[in-house]
Amino acid sequence: MRIDDVVRFSIKSLSAYPARTALILLAMVISIASVIILTSLGEGARLYVTGQFRSLGSHLLFVLPGRTETTGGLPPIFGTAPHDLTIDDSIALAHSVLIERTAPIVIGAADVSYGSKEREVTVIGSSHNLKNVFELKVAKGRFLPDDDIYRSDRVCVLGEKLHKELFGHRDVVGEWVRIGNYRFRIIGILAPRGASVGIDMSDAVMIPTPTAQMLFDRPALFRIIVKAKNKQALPRAEQEILDTIRIRHGGEADITIIRQDAMISTFDNILKTLTWAVGAIAAISLIVAGILIMNVMMVAVSQRKSEIGLLKALGAPTHQVMRIFLSEALMLSLSGGVLGLIFGLASVPLINYLIPDFVLQTPVWSIFAALATAIATGLIFGSIPALKAARLNPVTALSGK
Amino acid sequence: MISLHDICREFQVGDERVRALDHLSIQIDRGEYMSIMGASGSGKSTLLNILGLLDMPSSGSYRFEEKELTRLDEEECAAFRREKIGFIFQSFHLIPRLSAYGNLELPLMLKGIPPHERREMIVKALGDLGLSNRANHLPKELSGGQQQRVAIARAMILKPPLLLADEPTGNLDTHSGREMIEILESLGEQGVTLLIVTHDPQLGRRARRQILMRDGQIIGDTRSVLA
Known part of the structure; x- marks a missing residue:
């Protein structure tokens, strides 16, 4: 048939x-x-x-203090280490030819208030480099100052969502807002860019690193974000970071490096x-x-x-x-x-x-x-x-x- | 043409073995017109089924044109039925969802004849049986006599040498029944070997050779009487 x-x-x-x-x-x-x-x-x-x-930026490395061996148990997301990561570490890492720039991160929560409105907000202490590393865009004003990384200015950049909740659509660049017990001048507002994995920048306030260290009374960095020159440089950059930290931390590379592409x-x-x-x-x-x-x-x-x-x-x-x-x-x-x-x-x-x-x-x-x-x-x-x-x-x- | 020798066919019915054919032997010549009569359970349908290779004997030999058929496998049996045998059933067995044309097409499809060649054969077969204007009718739109004519056309479309009819007039009125017999007999005159199983003595007696069966054995054969 x-x-x-x-x-x-x-x-x-x-x-x-x-x-x-x-x-x-x-x-x-x-x-x-x-x-x-x-x-x-x-x-x-x-x-x-x-x-x-990917929207966090390309070819990033996240340097975390401590290692599985030194903290025990799970990878040290909030681990402690014999040696703190410092702003100096962050600057030292940036000297490498494989590394385009680094951004130190201090993170904490504080009450942010304006007039009668008050709420607890994620406060990110970082440097001007954060803008480039996370590919952030500023809608109004400017990002954190690009001058002395050790200067603890009382200035802040608001995430877009936070800005809207506290001020509505009003342009507030140049006005003052209270974070914790200090008054900060608003110098910029981020442009919206969808939700983000990890830290929601739109619902955070960014201040200079030393100011955040003072605010939270915490000398150590939460992590350092390293942007490599390119994707090919990532493995060697990783090694170089370990070497640099080993020298700086008395012979011990007590850090964990997470590669963004590994996370992805x-x-x-x-x-x-x-x-x-x-x-x-x-x-x-x-x-x-x-x-x-x-x-x-x-x-x-x-x-x-x-x-x-x-x-x-x-x-x-x-x-x-x-x-x-x-x-x-x-x-x-x-x-x-x-x-x-x-x-x-x-x-x-x-x-x-x-x-x-x-x-x-x-x-x-x-x-x-x-x-x-x-x-x-x-x-x-x-x-x-x-x-x-x-x-x-x-x-x-x-x-x- | 056909030679059955010492054929037995046993069935298991519950605990009992029933012998439907009991050491039966018969010779059938080419072009013979033969009727098989007998009471219910006499084994005449079993005999027809074995002749049509729908059933296999438990023992004995079945030769068709000098070829032993009892050793054929499934596939060869099917090919044999396709080439050599036309079946006509009491209940016509037309496929209800296919038109007269579609029913006639079945054996041609099974043989793998390409569609353009089929058309001519079907039109001719329908014409021969006066069904030209019924080609696109479904079986339920045809009278009993017309349905049986479609069934005959289907059985004969590949011109098999042997035509087996099981109570072909059983579901027909007298008029259609007589018409049917005339068609079958005319096929017989064209050289087709014709075997009709029937209850109807009037129909049975028309055959040139009449066989009477009882308890799986042939108890009467007009040829042996005449011979």
Whole structure:
């Protein structure tokens, strides 16, 4: 029997029971569409998070005080170390030819008040370099001063969200605000730039490093952010940082260096796995659809016993009968798969339109995976009824019993 | 053309073994017009099924044109049915969702004849049986007699040498039944070997050779009487 004949015969069989065919198609469509939508969600999350990390700036190294060995337990996010990181360390690191610039970071929380409004805010002590390192943009005024890094000026730059909450849309550059027990002059306001992973700059206030050390009475740096000259320089820069710190800290490189690209790839991997996982969960619904196909094909085989008998009497060999029924199952699953694909791909932009903050992105592999699983579903769940049909004894099949 | 020798066919029914054909032997010549009669359970349908290779004997030999058929595998049996045998059933066995044309197309599709060659064959077959204007009708839109004519056209479209009919008039009124027999007999006159299983003595007696069966054995054969 020619392939086109098998296909035509199957189409006629399927269209003879339109309601049943439509219901199976619906189940397939929902399954495949959910695979597409859920993997798009996962992929969207992955691109969102890695994008956020990238937006921190390119080829960065984060130098943290202490090492796993010196603090014990987990990597020392808030660890203590025998030697504090200092502004001098930060300056020393910047001397390397591999390093473009460094920014010291002191971080803490303090009450910020203006008039009758007051709230606790993340205070970041850093230098002018932070602007370049994190690729920050200033909407009004200017960023932290670029002169003496040791000068503890009482000036501050407000994050965009913080500014809006305290002052609304008023231009407040040049006005005074209270941070902790000190008065600071507002010299600049950051431009908005979406959410950020790690420190939310838009909801923070930035002040010079020595001022922050004074404010929090803490001489140590929270970390030093190092911007390498380029991506290729990263490994050597990392080594050089270790060497420099070893010299400066009495022979001990008591720091931990986290590479931004390592962080990105960690999150990337986590979210890729997540995408696979949600895809797999959606694929479970495919199994349900597959069982539905099997069930309906089983009923069809019982109902069409005499037809199967006739086909055999007319000289259809076993494998031919099998092919006919398998092609019906395959056609159901494949057309359901294609419709589901169209439906899923169409709903992704729709969801993006309805929820603009979060962009769904369909990974190309999920399209192929969805189609492949649809075909596999048809083949696997179609083969049992097809085999049952093919193995029918022609005499009993013809009698329809 | 056909030689059955010492054929037995046993079925397991519950704990009991039932012998549907009991050491049956028969010779059938090319172009013979033969009826098989007998009560229900006499084994006449089993005999027909074995002749049509829908069923295999438990023991014995079945030779068709000097070829031993009992050793054929599934695939070869199917090919044999496709090439050599036309079946006609009491309940017509037309596929309800296919038109008369579509039903006639089935054996041609199974044989792998390309679509453009099929058309001519189907149109001719329908024309021969006066069904030209019924090509696009579904079986349910046809009368019983027309349905059975479609079934005959389907059985004969590949011009098999052997036509097996199981109660071909059983579901038809007298008029259509007589019409059917005339069509079958005209096929017989064209050289087709014709075997009709029937309950109807009137129909059975029209055959040139009549066989009577009981308990899986042939108890009467007009040829042996005449010979």
